[in-house]
Amino acid sequence: MDKNNKNNHPAFGRLALTVLIFFTGLYAILYEVNEILRYKNGGEVDMVHSFYKLKKDSLDVLVIGSSHAYYGFQTNQAWEDYGVASYVMGSPSQTMICSYYLLEEALQYQKPQVVLLESYYFRSGKVFVQDSNLRAVTDNMKNLQNKRELIDLGLPEADWKEKLAYYVPFFKYHSRWKELDQSDFTQKSFYKGSLVRLKHKSFRAPEPTDEKKEIPETALEYFEKIRALCEENDIRLVVFKTPVSNGSGENSDWYHNTMGITNSLSDYLEERSVPYLKLQDQVGIDFENDFYDYCHLSFTGQKKVTAYLMDWLTAQYDLPSHKGDPAYSSYDREYEEFKDYINTQKTSGSEDRDDV
Amino acid sequence: MLFNSIEFMVFFPSVCILYYLIPSRAKNLFLLACSYFFYMCWNPKYALILLISTAITYYCGLLLGRSDGIEDEEKRIRNKKLCIASGFILNLGILFFFKYFNLFSRTLNSVFALLHIHVNVPFFDVLLPAGISFYTFKVLSYIMDVYRKDIPAETDFIRYALYVSFFPQLAQGPIAHAKDMLPQFSEEHVFDWYNIRRGLLLMLYGYFQKAVLASWLGMIVDTVYGNWANCSGLQLLIATVCFAFQLYSDFAGYSCIAIGAGEVMGFTTLDNFNVPYLSKSVSEFWRRWHISLSTWFRDYLYIPLGGNRKGKWIKYFNIMTVFLVSGLWHGAEYHYIAWGGLNGLFQIIGDLLRPLRTRTLQLLHIQKNSAVHNIFRVIFTFILILITWVFFRAPSLVESVYILEKILIGFGTSAWRALPDGLKGLGIDRPVLLLLLASMIILIFFDVMKYRNICVRDFILKQKPYVRWTLYYAAVTAILVFGVYGPGYSSTEFMYIQF
Numbered sequence: 001m002d003k004n005n006k007n008n009h010p011a012f013g014r015l016a017l018t019v020l021i022f023f024t025g026l027y028a029i030l031y032e033v034n035e036i037l038r039y040k041n042g043g044e045v046d047m048v049h050s051f052y053k054l055k056k057d058s059l060d061v062l063v064i065g066s067s068h069a070y071y072g073f074q075t076n077q078a079w080e081d082y083g084v085a086s087y088v089m090g091s092p093s094q095t096m097i098c099s100y101y102l103l104e105e106a107l108q109y110q111k112p113q114v115v116l117l118e119s120y121y122f123r124s125g126k127v128f129v130q131d132s133n134l135r136a137v138t139d140n141m142k143n144l145q146n147k148r149e150l151i152d153l154g155l156p157e158a159d160w161k162e163k164l165a166y167y168v169p170f171f172k173y174h175s176r177w178k179e180l181d182q183s184d185f186t187q188k189s190f191y192k193g194s195l196v197r198l199k200h201k202s203f204r205a206p207e208p209t210d211e212k213k214e215i216p217e218t219a220l221e222y223f224e225k226i227r228a229l230c231e232e233n234d235i236r237l238v239v240f241k242t243p244v245s246n247g248s249g250e251n252s253d254w255y256h257n258t259m260g261i262t263n264s265l266s267d268y269l270e271e272r273s274v275p276y277l278k279l280q281d282q283v284g285i286d287f288e289n290d291f292y293d294y295c296h297l298s299f300t301g302q303k304k305v306t307a308y309l310m311d312w313l314t315a316q317y318d319l320p321s322h323k324g325d326p327a328y329s330s331y332d333r334e335y336e337e338f339k340d341y342i343n344t345q346k347t348s349g350s351e352d353r354d355d356v
Numbered sequence: 357m358l359f360n361s362i363e364f365m366v367f368f369p370s371v372c373i374l375y376y377l378i379p380s381r382a383k384n385l386f387l388l389a390c391s392y393f394f395y396m397c398w399n400p401k402y403a404l405i406l407l408i409s410t411a412i413t414y415y416c417g418l419l420l421g422r423s424d425g426i427e428d429e430e431k432r433i434r435n436k437k438l439c440i441a442s443g444f445i446l447n448l449g450i451l452f453f454f455k456y457f458n459l460f461s462r463t464l465n466s467v468f469a470l471l472h473i474h475v476n477v478p479f480f481d482v483l484l485p486a487g488i489s490f491y492t493f494k495v496l497s498y499i500m501d502v503y504r505k506d507i508p509a510e511t512d513f514i515r516y517a518l519y520v521s522f523f524p525q526l527a528q529g530p531i532a533h534a535k536d537m538l539p540q541f542s543e544e545h546v547f548d549w550y551n552i553r554r555g556l557l558l559m560l561y562g563y564f565q566k567a568v569l570a571s572w573l574g575m576i577v578d579t580v581y582g583n584w585a586n587c588s589g590l591q592l593l594i595a596t597v598c599f600a601f602q603l604y605s606d607f608a609g610y611s612c613i614a615i616g617a618g619e620v621m622g623f624t625t626l627d628n629f630n631v632p633y634l635s636k637s638v639s640e641f642w643r644r645w646h647i648s649l650s651t652w653f654r655d656y657l658y659i660p661l662g663g664n665r666k667g668k669w670i671k672y673f674n675i676m677t678v679f680l681v682s683g684l685w686h687g688a689e690y691h692y693i694a695w696g697g698l699n700g701l702f703q704i705i706g707d708l709l710r711p712l713r714t715r716t717l718q719l720l721h722i723q724k725n726s727a728v729h730n731i732f733r734v735i736f737t738f739i740l741i742l743i744t745w746v747f748f749r750a751p752s753l754v755e756s757v758y759i760l761e762k763i764l765i766g767f768g769t770s771a772w773r774a775l776p777d778g779l780k781g782l783g784i785d786r787p788v789l790l791l792l793l794a795s796m797i798i799l800i801f802f803d804v805m806k807y808r809n810i811c812v813r814d815f816i817l818k819q820k821p822y823v824r825w826t827l828y829y830a831a832v833t834a835i836l837v838f839g840v841y842g843p844g845y846s847s848t849e850f851m852y853i854q855f
Contacts, residue, residue: 010549015549022825022828025825025829026829026832026833029829029833030833030836033833033836033837037837161362162843164362165842165843170836171841171842171843172842172843174836174837174838174839174842175840175842177787177837177838178785178787178788
C-alpha cells in the first residue's frame with residue numbers, strides 16, 4: 001500500500017465537498033440514465049413527464065382524462081386553428097381520483113382559463129384500474145405530497161419497500177435495459193399530450209339510448225373535489241364526452257353502460273350548472289372513418305371533436321389567440337414538426353403505434 | 357438485514373459515519389449495539405440465542421484462562437477438558453437442535469419404519485436462526501484458541517460479544533478466527549481515507565458479483581434445475597457450469613462486501629476466496645474456496661484428529677471425516693453429505709493415484725510444471741468440482757444421481773446440434789446472454805489479476821481523479837442498471853445465508 005497516500009487525509013471540509021460533488025455527479029448520471037430507461041409506452045406516459053417542460057403559466061386550456069381525452073383532443077390543431085395553448089394531462093385509464101391529483105399537480109405550474117374533463121372514467125370509483133395506470137400518473141409526478149397521497153390511496157396495504165419503487169421508478173424500470181429501442185433515445189416534442197391514430201376501422205352508428213346507470217360515489221366525490229379546485233382557482237370547468245361506437249355489436253353491454261353513465265352524469269351536471277358537452281351526435285362523426293377502434297377516435301374523428309370543442313370554448317370564453325406572440329413560438333415550431341410527421345406517416349402509409 | 361437491501365444502504369453509511377465520530381472508548385459498545393440491531397432485523401428472538409452462545413463461550417474462556425493457573429497438571433487438564441467439552445456440547449447442541457434435529461428425526465423414523473417399529477419421532481417447525489452455523493464456529497474457534505493458549509481469555513464481555521456478532525461477518529462469515537479478529541477490537545481505528553476507499557471498492561466489486569453475475573446466472577440455474585426432468589443433458593451441463601459461477605460470485609461477492617465493510621471501519625479480515633477455479637487439484641481447491649471454513653476444519657478438526665501425522669489411511673479417514681462434517685455443516689440433507697463425501701473421496705483418489713500420474717508424465721515426457729499439464733489439471737479439477745456441485749445444487753440425493761446420469765448420457769453430438777433450441781430453454785434471452793458474457797470477462801480479469809498478486813484496487817486508487825471517478829461512476833451505474841433487484845425480484849437472498 002502506498003504509505004504516502006494512506007496518510008494523506010483530505011481535510012474534513014474538502015472531504016465533505018468531494019463526497020457531495022461525487023453524489024451530485026452520480027445523481028446527474030442516473031437522472032439521464034433514468035430518462036432513457038423510464039417506461040414510455042408509446043407516449044402514453046410522456047404526458048405527465050412532458051408537462052413540466054411547458055413554460056410556467058402559459059396554458060389556456062388544460063385537458064384531463066383517459067385515452068378518450070388524448071385520442072379525442074388534438075392540441076396542435078387547437079394551436080394552429082385557434083392560437084390557443086392547450087395540453088392534455090392524460091394517462092391510460094385515468095380515473096377521477098387520478099384526474100383530481102393530476103389537476104392538483106398541474107395547477108402548481110399552470111393557471112389555465114379552462115379545464116376540460118373527459119367523462120369516460122366516471123364509470124369507475126377505483127384509484128386505478130391496473131398497476132401500470134397508477135404508475136403512468138405517479139412515475140413522473142414531481143410534487144411529493146400529491147404523489148404520496150395518491151400512492152397511499154392506491155396501495156393501502158403495501159409496505160414502505162413496495163411504495164419506494166413508486167417514488168423511485170428507476171428501481172422498477174432499470175430492468176428495461178433489455179428491451180430498449182430507438183424510441184427510448186429520441187424524445188418527440190410535439191405531443192402536447194395528444195396522441196394520433198391515423199388508421200381507422202369502420203363501425204355502424206349505434207342506436208341512441210336513454211337508459212341511466214349509477215355513477216360510483218367515489219367518482220362523484222373526486223369530481224366534486226375537481227370542481228372545488230377549479231372554483232378556488234377561478235378556472236372554468238367543462239366536462240365533455242368523446243363519441244363511442246358499440247363495435248360490431250359485441251360491445252353492446254359496454255356501450256349501454258357507457259351511455260348510461262353519460263346520461264346520469266348529464267342530469268348530475270345540469271343540476272350543478274356545469275357545462276357537459278356530449279359529442280356523440282353533435283360533431284358529425286362518421287362511424288365508417290372516424291374510429292381507430294370501437295371506443296377511440298382516429299385522427300379524422302379527433303379533428304372533428306377538437307374543432308367542435310374549440311369553437312364552443314372560444315365562443316363562450318375569452319380565449320385570445322397567441323399566434324405571433326414570440327413567447328409561444330415553440331407552439332409554431334412543434335406544430336410544423338407535427339405536420340411533417342403526419343405527412344410522412346401518411347406518405348409511407350404506415351403507422352407505428354409507438355411512434356405516434 | 358441483507359447486504360443488498362435498502363435498509364443496509366442506509367444502515368451501513370450511518371454506522372460508519374457515527375463510528376468515526378464517537379470517542380474511541382465507546383466504539384466497541386456502539387458497534388455491538390449496531391450488530392445486534394442488524395441481527396434482530398431478521399428475527400429479534402434469535403438474538404437471545406446469539407447472546408446465550410456468546411455468554412457460554414465467554415465464561416468457558418474465563419474458566420479455561422483460570423484453569424491455566426492451576427498447578428496440579430492433572431487437575432488443570434481435567435478442568436480444561438471439562439470446559440472445552442461443555443462449550444462444544446452446549447453450542448453444537450443448539451446448532452443441532454435448530455439445524456439437524458429434523459434430519460435426525462426423519463432418519464430415525466425411516467429406520468424404525470424399516471424395522472417395523474411404530475415410533476414417531478417428532479419434528480419441530482423452527483426457523484433456522486440466520487448465521488447460526490457461522491457464529492457457532494466462531495465461538496468454538498475462540499474457546500479452542502484459549503484452550504491451546506494461542507490467545508488469552510477475553511475478559512471484556514463487550515469486546516468478546518462484538519467479536520461474535522460483528523455485523524459484517526455475522527450472517528455468512530467469513531468465520532474470522534478469534535486469534536486474528538479479537539485483538540483488532542482492542543486496537544484504535546482511526547479514520548483512514550485510503551483504506552475506506554479500498555474497502556468501498558471491494559464492496560462495489562462484491563455488489564457487482566452478487567447483483568449482476570450471480571443473480572442472472574441464478575435465473576438459468578433455477579430454470580433448468582427447477583425443471584431438470586424435461587431438460588437435456590447439455591442444458592443441465594450448462595446450468596451446472598452456471599451454478600459453479602453463481603455460487604462462486606454469490607458467496608465470494610458476499611465475502612467481498614463483508615471484508616470491504618470491515619475495511620471501511622478499519623478491520624482486516626483474511627481472504628475467503630482466492631481464485632478457486634484455477635486450482636490444480638481438489639485439495640488445492642479447498643485451500644482457495646471458503647478459506648475461513650476450510651482453515652477452521654483444518655485447525656479445529658483435521659489437526660486434532662491427527663491430520664497427516666498418523667499414516668496414510670488415518671489421513672484418509674481424517675479427510676473423509678472433515679468433508680462429511682463439512683457437507684453436514686452446509687445443510688441437513690443427504691445430498692450435502694454426499695457432496696462433502698465426494699470432495700473427500702476425490703482427494704483420497706488423487707493422493708492414491710499420484711505415483712501413477714507421475715509415471716504417466718514421465719512416459720509421455722511431459723514436465724510436471726509445464727503449462728499444458730497445469731491447464732489440463734485446472735480443467736480436470738474444474739470437471740471434478742462440477743460433479744460435486746450437481747450434488748450440492750440438486751434438490752435431493754436421488755435427483756442428483758439422475759441429473760448426473762442425464763448430463764453424462766446427454767452429452768452427445770445430437771445435444772450440441774440442439775444447442776440453439778437448448779439456449780431458449782435456459783430461461784434467458786440474447787441481451788442477458790451478452791451481459792453474462794461481459795460479466796464473466798470482468799470476473800475472469802479480476803481473478804487472473806488476483807492469481808498474479810496484482811491488487812486492482814491499489815492500481816485504481818493510484819490513478820488520476822478523473823480516471824478513478826469515471827470508473828466509479830461506470831461501475832455504480834452498471835450495477836444499478838444491470839443488477840437484479842426491485843419489484844418482481846424478491847428472491848435475491850445470498851445463497852449461503854441458508855447455511
